[in-house]
Every structure is written in structure tokens, then in C-alpha cells.
Amino acid sequence: MSLRGCDQPGLMPLEEARAHLLAQAVCQVGTERCPIDKAVGRVLARDVHSLVDVPPADNSAMDGYAVRLSDLAADRDTWLPVGPRIPAGVEAGALPAGTAARIFTGAEIPEGADAVVMQEKVTTSEGGVLIPAGVSAQQNIRPRGQDIARGSLVLPAGSRVSAVALGVLASAGLAEVEVFRPLRVAVLSTGDELVEPGRPLARGQIYNSNRYLVEALLHSMGMQVVTSGIVADTQSATESALCQAAENADVILTTGGVSVGEEDHVKAVIERLGRLDIWKINIKPGKPFAAGFVNDVPLYALPGNPGSALITFALLAQPCLLKAQGMRVPTPFCLPVKAGFSRTKAQGRDEFLRVACSTDGFVKPSGNQSSGTLSSLLQTDGLVRIPGGEIVQEGQQLMFYPLSALLQQ
Missing domain, CATH: 2.40.340.10 (MoeA, C-terminal, domain IV)
Structure with missing residues (x-):
């Protein structure tokens, strides 16, 4: 596919570049079963359906008294003796006619009861409770399956499991889920000027911030990082590093070396080892972003300047990485x-x-x-x-x- 920025003059619009890259991104990683307590950050490989109704039975939304509407007067307060006491976690049984049950939040509604009156609304005395007029059917009752119905879709395939999603999965009775294997991403930093933190700087050198920034973002996305270190600004070193990365990873991510200087070799090596699909995007910062394939392995080449690296990662590389991980890629929120x-x-x-x-x-x-x-x-x-x-x-x-x-x- 011929694209501007590759073999035509001019810069490629951001949306055009993003759409083309996403169309080429393919999920090829395998799947595995994962206990839900290990699943945060993982991407679901299959739709997940609830094993139970949530809640599993009608239950009380308040501390109060469960009553039958048929035992109450329509236009005046009604005095009822207090019968069973129903805390959460016990079987409720049936509510005897003509009585009120003392009930607590989350407790199962006894058979026959059709309303709960909160404790702040009643007057109590020894052995009985005064229920005010105006009680309505199903008042303060959470019906069975109100949150999730048994068999209903909880999360679709392609969802990334968050802490909230983990709680929902647990409430639906799921002990494990099928997830995609973590995407392996090789991270290469190019530039003779780069030094790892902790080492002394010589004149003309800077610390390699891009590696730590990009690797942290990948870890937060649940991906496996294959660190390839700092690549010297030579054609042979760049070619060797990219070939090795293509053997060990599902995707390659580089920073630096994609501009037009004599010491920038990434673009030329991509063209020799595979193909360059995109080069130069109509954005500031981040114009010298490049993308292509090395030995059939997708590669996203971020600019060396850290501000540009972060922005092109977020706008262009990250959506493709998420799709390759099996995730449904959201439209950028704005x-x-x-x-x-x-x-x-x-x-x-x-x-x-x-x-x-x-x-x-x-x-x-x-x-x-x-x-x-x-x-x-x-x-x-x-x-x-x-x-x-x-x-x-x-x-x-x-x-x-x-x-x-x-x-x-």
C-alpha cells in the first residue's frame, strides 16, 4: 500500500497513519488459563458469563424490618409483633403471617415478605414494632439478579481486567479466566550519547530516560519486556540488534535513530531487512515516527526526543500494541x-x-x-x-x- 511519508512527498495525517497501523496489527499470541487473583492487567481471550445470579436471592438494602403488605393497614400505622431475626448469611425461611422480621443489610428476604421498612422509620417497644403507613411493594428490596443475571455476559473477549473487573468476576463466581499470553515487546534505545542511570556521564552524554519510560508503560499494560539495551549508532550494530529482537519478540519498539541525520540508521535498516510502511507524521512533536516490519515482525520506531517518544507512543504505537495483545482498542477519549x-x-x-x-x-x-x-x-x-x-x-x-x-x- 503506497502511503504519503514513505515514497511520496508530504506528511501523513495522524488519523490516516493510525488507521493503517491498526489495520495491520494482528493478535497472534496464544492463550492460557489464569486464576483471577493473577489476572489484573491481562486481556480476556473469551467472553465471560456469570455462573450465578448476583445477588443470588432477593435481599435487604437496609437494616430494618421485613413485612407483608397484606398485614398492613393502607391509611394508618400498623403494630406488628417481631418474629424471626435475619442477619446476612443465614437462610431466611418464611415470614409468619401477621409478624415483622428483624432484618439486616444484605440478608435474604424471607418467603412471603414483600417490603423492608428501614429502622429509622419505625417505633419499637418490647416485642413489637410500629410500621408507618405508606409502605410500597418491594421497598428497600434488592431483587435476585439485579446486578448480574446468571448466564449473562459479564465481560467480552478483548477486555483488559482491571481491579473493578476483578471484583465483578469474583462476584459472578469465576475462579479463573482464559487470557492471552503477554505480548513480548523488544525495546531498543539507539544512540552513542546514551548512558544507563547510575553510571558517570562523559561530556556529550545523557541518561537513557526513554528506556525506563517506555518499559514502564509496557509493564503497566501487562506486556513482557525484552530489553535489548543501547544500540550503537552504526549500521551494523543497528542491523544486528533488530535481527536479534525479531527472533526474541512479537513486536519491536525502538527509540531514536529515525531522523535524517548521518548517524540515524533505523529507517535504512528497516528497509533493507523488511519494509517501511510509514515515515513522517503530520504532528508536532513526533514527526519522525516510523513503522514497518523486520523479518515479518512489526516494528514501531519512536523519535529519540523523550517528549516526542511519549506522544507518538500514546497516539500511534500503543493502540497497535493493545490490538496485538488481543485487546479491543478504544477510540481516543477527548x-x-x-x-x-x-x-x-x-x-x-x-x-x-x-x-x-x-x-x-x-x-x-x-x-x-x-x-x-x-x-x-x-x-x-x-x-x-x-x-x-x-x-x-x-x-x-x-x-x-x-x-x-x-x-x-
């Missing part, structure tokens, strides 16, 4: 916000500006916007998209992408 700033100079590319939300309902730029800076993201709530060629007036509506949603955190 919402309208008002600009608490102005921009009088238009940019040529669509710009994703780091912003913080203020208490007055506006968003404002959060520190340094350079593609080489990362620390300003600590004060960033999300990104706003400014279309290429447009200026921004204060109070103008912009589309806001929360960082937590973009990074699936």
Missing part, C-alpha cells in the same frame, strides 16, 4: 475545553500541546513544550490538539486528551 491562553503564530503541523487544567475550567500550557523535555509532563493533565495552520484565541474551544486515558493508566 472532551472539549476552553483555552486559557492564546497563540498568535500558527504551526504547520497539528500540534499536541501539554496543558494543565485550572480550577476556573480553562487549560493552560504546562511548562516547557520542547520535544526534548520530559519533566513538564509531571505537571501535565493532558494534551490539547491545535490543528495545523490555526491560531488560538483565549476562551476558544479545544479538544483535550487526558494523559491518563491516552496512556491507559
Whole structure:
């Protein structure tokens, strides 16, 4: 498929690049059974249906008194003797006619009862309770299967198990689920200037922040990281590292080496070992993003600047990784916000500006916007998209992408 940015001049629009990459992403990992207490972060390989009704029987939503409406006067308070006492976790039995049962939250409704009157609404004395007029049918009763019906779909295949989902699975009686095997992602950092934290820096060197950023994101997505270390800025080293990564991983993720400098070899090596599908995207930061295949293994090449690396990971690489992991890929979540700033100079590319939300309902730029800076993201709530060629007036509506949603955190 011929695409702009590969063999045609110009930059590829973000949505076009994302759609093409997602169309090519395929889940090829196997599946395994997993106990639910180990399933957080895993992706379901099959639909999950409830084994039980939740709740399994009608139960009380309040501490109070279970009654039969047929025992109550319609237009006045009714005095009833108190019969059984029903705490949660015991079999309720039947409610004797003409009596009220003392019942507690979560306890099973006794047979024959059709309402619960909360304890704050009644008057009690030795051996009896005064029930006020106006009690309605099924008042304060949670019906059987109100939350989940037996046999109903709890979670579809492709869902990632969250802490909330884990609780729902447990309530539905599931002890284990079938999940996809974790995707193996090889992470390569290119650049002679890179040094691992903890080692002394020589002049001209910087610490390798991209590796730790990207690997942490992959771990949070439930994926297995295959660390390939720092790759020297030579064609032979790049080729060797990419070939080894293709043998050991399902997907390759690189940072750096995809620009047009003499020391940038990733693009050329991809073209020699496989094929380059996408290069240069119409976004700022992140234009030199590339994607293709090395020995039939998908590769996503992020820019070396950490700000660009994070944004292209979130917008382009991450959706494809999630699909390859078997997950249903959500549409990027965004919402309208008002600009608490102005921009009088238009940019040529669509710009994703780091912003913080203020208490007055506006968003404002959060520190340094350079593609080489990362620390300003600590004060960033999300990104706003400014279309290429447009200026921004204060109070103008912009589309806001929360960082937590973009990074699936």
C-alpha cells in the first residue's frame, strides 16, 4: 500500500497513519488459563458469563424490618409483633403471617415478605414494632439478579481486567479466566550519547530516560519486556540488534535513530531487512515516527526526543500494541475545553500541546513544550490538539486528551 511519508512527498495525517497501523496489527499470541487473583492487567481471550445470579436471592438494602403488605393497614400505622431475626448469611425461611422480621443489610428476604421498612422509620417497644403507613411493594428490596443475571455476559473477549473487573468476576463466581499470553515487546534505545542511570556521564552524554519510560508503560499494560539495551549508532550494530529482537519478540519498539541525520540508521535498516510502511507524521512533536516490519515482525520506531517518544507512543504505537495483545482498542477519549491562553503564530503541523487544567475550567500550557523535555509532563493533565495552520484565541474551544486515558493508566 503506497502511503504519503514513505515514497511520496508530504506528511501523513495522524488519523490516516493510525488507521493503517491498526489495520495491520494482528493478535497472534496464544492463550492460557489464569486464576483471577493473577489476572489484573491481562486481556480476556473469551467472553465471560456469570455462573450465578448476583445477588443470588432477593435481599435487604437496609437494616430494618421485613413485612407483608397484606398485614398492613393502607391509611394508618400498623403494630406488628417481631418474629424471626435475619442477619446476612443465614437462610431466611418464611415470614409468619401477621409478624415483622428483624432484618439486616444484605440478608435474604424471607418467603412471603414483600417490603423492608428501614429502622429509622419505625417505633419499637418490647416485642413489637410500629410500621408507618405508606409502605410500597418491594421497598428497600434488592431483587435476585439485579446486578448480574446468571448466564449473562459479564465481560467480552478483548477486555483488559482491571481491579473493578476483578471484583465483578469474583462476584459472578469465576475462579479463573482464559487470557492471552503477554505480548513480548523488544525495546531498543539507539544512540552513542546514551548512558544507563547510575553510571558517570562523559561530556556529550545523557541518561537513557526513554528506556525506563517506555518499559514502564509496557509493564503497566501487562506486556513482557525484552530489553535489548543501547544500540550503537552504526549500521551494523543497528542491523544486528533488530535481527536479534525479531527472533526474541512479537513486536519491536525502538527509540531514536529515525531522523535524517548521518548517524540515524533505523529507517535504512528497516528497509533493507523488511519494509517501511510509514515515515513522517503530520504532528508536532513526533514527526519522525516510523513503522514497518523486520523479518515479518512489526516494528514501531519512536523519535529519540523523550517528549516526542511519549506522544507518538500514546497516539500511534500503543493502540497497535493493545490490538496485538488481543485487546479491543478504544477510540481516543477527548472532551472539549476552553483555552486559557492564546497563540498568535500558527504551526504547520497539528500540534499536541501539554496543558494543565485550572480550577476556573480553562487549560493552560504546562511548562516547557520542547520535544526534548520530559519533566513538564509531571505537571501535565493532558494534551490539547491545535490543528495545523490555526491560531488560538483565549476562551476558544479545544479538544483535550487526558494523559491518563491516552496512556491507559
